[in-house]
Amino acid sequence: PPPAEKYEYQAEVSRLMDLIVNSLYSNKEVFLRELISNASDALDKLRYLSVTDPQLSKDAVDLDIRIQTDKDNGIITITDSGIGMTRQELVDCLGTIAQSGTAKFLKAVKESKDAGTDNNLIGQFGVGFYSAFLVSDKVVVSTKSPKSDKQYVWEGEANASSYTIREETNPENLIPRGTRLTLYLKRDDKGFAHPERIQKLVKNYSQFVSFPIYTWQEKGITKEVEVDEDPAEAKEADQDEKIEKKKTKKVVERYWDWELTNETQPIWLRNPKEVTTEEYNEFYKKTFNEYSDPLASSHFTTEGEVEFRSVLYVPATSPMGRDDITNPKTKNIRLYVKRVFISDDFDGELFPRYLSFVKGVVDSNDLPLNVSREILQESRIVRIMRKRLVRKTFDMILGISMSENKGDYETFWENFGKHLKLGCIEDRENHKRLAPLLRFFSSQSEDEMISLDEYVENMKAEQKDIYYLAADSVSSARNTPFLERLLEKDLEVLYLVDPIDEVAIQSLKSYKEKNFVDISKEDLDLGDKNEEKEKVTKEEFSRTCDWIKKRLGEKVANVQISNRLSSSPCVLVSGKFGWSANMERLMKAQTV
Ligand code: ADP
Numbered sequence: 001p002p003p004a005e006k007y008e009y010q011a012e013v014s015r016l017m018d019l020i021v022n023s024l025y026s027n028k029e030v031f032l033r034e035l036i037s038n039a040s041d042a043l044d045k046l047r048y049l050s051v052t053d054p055q056l057s058k059d060a061v062d063l064d065i066r067i068q069t070d071k072d073n074g075i076i077t078i079t080d081s082g083i084g085m086t087r088q089e090l091v092d093c094l095g096t097i098a099q100s101g102t103a104k105f106l107k108a109v110k111e112s113k114d115a116g117t118d119n120n121l122i123g124q125f126g127v128g129f130y131s132a133f134l135v136s137d138k139v140v141v142s143t144k145s146p147k148s149d150k151q152y153v154w155e156g157e158a159n160a161s162s163y164t165i166r167e168e169t170n171p172e173n174l175i176p177r178g179t180r181l182t183l184y185l186k187r188d189d190k191g192f193a194h195p196e197r198i199q200k201l202v203k204n205y206s207q208f209v210s211f212p213i214y215t216w217q218e219k220g221i222t223k224e225v226e227v228d229e230d231p232a233e234a235k236e237a238d239q240d241e242k243i244e245k246k247k248t249k250k251v252v253e254r255y256w257d258w259e260l261t262n263e264t265q266p267i268w269l270r271n272p273k274e275v276t277t278e279e280y281n282e283f284y285k286k287t288f289n290e291y292s293d294p295l296a297s298s299h300f301t302t303e304g305e306v307e308f309r310s311v312l313y314v315p316a317t318s319p320m321g322r323d324d325i326t327n328p329k330t331k332n333i334r335l336y337v338k339r340v341f342i343s344d345d346f347d348g349e350l351f352p353r354y355l356s357f358v359k360g361v362v363d364s365n366d367l368p369l370n371v372s373r374e375i376l377q378e379s380r381i382v383r384i385m386r387k388r389l390v391r392k393t394f395d396m397i398l399g400i401s402m403s404e405n406k407g408d409y410e411t412f413w414e415n416f417g418k419h420l421k422l423g424c425i426e427d428r429e430n431h432k433r434l435a436p437l438l439r440f441f442s443s444q445s446e447d448e449m450i451s452l453d454e455y456v457e458n459m460k461a462e463q464k465d466i467y468y469l470a471a472d473s474v475s476s477a478r479n480t481p482f483l484e485r486l487l488e489k490d491l492e493v494l495y496l497v498d499p500i501d502e503v504a505i506q507s508l509k510s511y512k513e514k515n516f517v518d519i520s521k522e523d524l525d526l527g528d529k530n531e532e533k534e535k536v537t538k539e540e541f542s543r544t545c546d547w548i549k550k551r552l553g554e555k556v557a558n559v560q561i562s563n564r565l566s567s568s569p570c571v572l573v574s575g576k577f578g579w580s581a582n583m584e585r586l587m588k589a590q591t592v
Pocket residue numbers: 034038039041042080082083084085093094099100101102124125126127128129130178179
C-alpha cells in the first residue's frame with residue numbers, strides 16, 4: 001500500500017484547537033456530545049441522500065452508533081454507519097477550517113459582530129470534531145464513503161501542526177460503510193474509557209438522539225451448574241435419593257455485549273394524540289426525579305418562522321425549604337438542539353423568572369449546538385420561542401383553573417400564587433393573561449378565595465371601581481374602620497393579605513376597565529357625596545380638627561372631617577400619594 005501522506009493543518013486549525021481547549025477545559029465531556037452529534041449527522045445525511053440515490057445505502061447495515069471502551073488502555077471507539085468520508089472529504093473536513101462548521105461559526109460570529117446584525121445565522125454550527133482533542137492525545141478516523149471503494153485513515157495528534165492520511169489495510173478494521181473514531185485518551189482523562197461512565201454520559205447528553213446508540217457493556221448471567229458431591233457425604237446419603245437430586249450451585253457467567261443506551265423516540269417527537277397522560281407523567285417523573293404527578297402538561301410543536309417542540313409541566317409541589325423565586329438555577333428546563341441535549345442551565349433565558357417553576361423540555365431545530373447564554377440572549381429565535389412558551393404556560397394554568405377538580409387550582413395557587421403576583425409586577429405585557437388567574441379573599445368570601453371575574457360579576461350596578469384593602473390577615477382586615485361604610489352599602493372589598501399583593505394590584509392598575517381603589521387612601525369616593533352637608537359639618541368641626549392636629553403635631557399630616565365612617569369616631573388614613581399603612585409596614589420591615 002502507498003505510505004501515509006502527511007498534510008499540514010490550515011493555519012487557523014491550531015488557533016481553533018487552542019480556542020476550544022481553552023474555553024472548554026472545564027467541560028471536557030462535551031467531546032462525546034459533539035462526536036455523537038457528528039455520527040448522528042452522518043446517519044441523517046446518508047438517510048437523506050439515499051432517498052434520491054438508493055445506491056448509497058446498498059450495504060444493508062443498520063443505521064446506528066456503537067461506542068466501545070477499553071478502560072485498561074484508555075481507548076474509546078465510536079462507530080457510525082453513516083455517510084463516511086472520501087479521501088478528499090477527509091482533507092476538506094478534518095484538515096481545513098473552511099469546511100468545518102466551527103469555522104463557519106467563528107466566521108459568522110465575527111461577521112455579525114462587524115455588521116452589528118442579529119447572529120441567528122449560526123444555527124447550523126457546533127463546536128465540532130476538534131473537541132476530541134480535549135481528552136485525546138491521538139485521534140484516528142477510519143472512514144468508508146459509499147462513493148469510494150477504499151477506506152481511509154486520518155490520524156492526528158494533539159498540539160501537532162500536521163496529520164496523516166493513509167489507506168486502511170488492516171482487514172480487522174474494515175467497515176462496510178461509515179466512520180470509526182478511535183480516541184487515545186490523555187493520561188488524566190482515561191477515566192472516560194470506563195463503560196459505566198460512557199453509558200452515563202450518553203444517557204445524559206444524547207438520550208434522545210433519533211438513532212440507536214449502543215455501548216459495549218459487561219453483563220452477567222446466572223446459571224445453575226452441577227457440582228461434584230463431597231465423597232464423605234455421598235457415602236452417608238441414601239443411594240436412591242442421590243440419583244434423583246444432583247447437587248447444583250448458582251454461578252454468574254460474565255460476558256460482554258452491546259446494550260441499547262438511548263431511547264430513540266423522545267416523547268416530544270411523538271404525535272400528542274398518541275401519547276397517554278400516564279406516559280407524559282412517567283416522563284416527567286423520570287426526567288425531573290419527581291414523586292408526584294404534575295398538575296398539568298402541555299405538548300406542542302411550532303412550525304414556520306421558528307421550529308421547536310416542547311413538553312411543559314406545572315408541578316404539583318413547590319420545592320421545599322427554599323424560595324425558588326429568588327433562585328433562578330432551578331434546572332427545570334432541559335434544552336435540546338435537534339434532539340441533542342444541550343443544557344438545563346438556560347431556564348432564565350427561555351422563561352421569565354416568575355415562571356421558573358415550570359418544568360419541561362424544549363427541542364429547537366434552529367439553534368446552534370454550541371449555544372451559549374450569550375447567543376440565547378441575543379437571538380431573535382429565542383425571543384419568539386420565549387413568547388410561545390409563556391403563552392402555552394398561561395394556557396396550561398388557565399386549564400388547571402377550569403378543571404373539574406377544584407382542589408387542583410387551590411394546590412397550584414398555594415404553591416405558585418406568589419409567582420403569578422411577581423409576574424404582575426415584572427411582566428406588563430402579560431397582564432391580561434395574569435389577572436384572571438389571581439385569587440383573593442374578600443369581605444364577602446373570607447374562607448374561599450375568589451377571582452377578579454367573580455368580583456366583577458358581584459359588583460353593584462352603580463359601582464365603578466374594584467375596592468381593596470391591604471392588611472396582614474383576614475381578621476385584621478375585617479376589623480378595620482375603613483370597611484364600615486362599604487359593608488353598610490354591601491360593597492365587596494378584596495383583602496390583600498400577602499405582602500406582595502398590594503404591589504401586584506398596583507401594577508395591574510385596572511381589571512376589565514375597572515380601577516383598583518385602595519379604601520384606606522384619603523380621597524375615597526363612594527359616589528354618595530352630599531357636598532352641602534359636608535361643608536356644614538366641616539365648618540362645625542374645624543376648631544376641633546385644629547385642636548387635634550395641634551395635640552398630635554408631627555405625628556400626622558392633617559386632620560380632616562370624613563364621610564367614610566359609620567360607627568367608629570376616627571380613622572388613620574394614608575395620603576393619596578403616600579404609602580399605604582401596609583406598604584409602610586413592608587418598607588420598615590425591609591430597612592430594619
Ligand atoms: P460540523 O459537524 O459542525 O460540520 P465538525 O467539526 O463537528 O463540524 O465536523 C466537521 C466535518 O467533518 C463535518 O461537517 C462532516 O463533514 C465531517 N465529519 C465529522 N464526523 C463525521 C462522521 N462521523 N461521519 C462523516 N463525516 C464526519
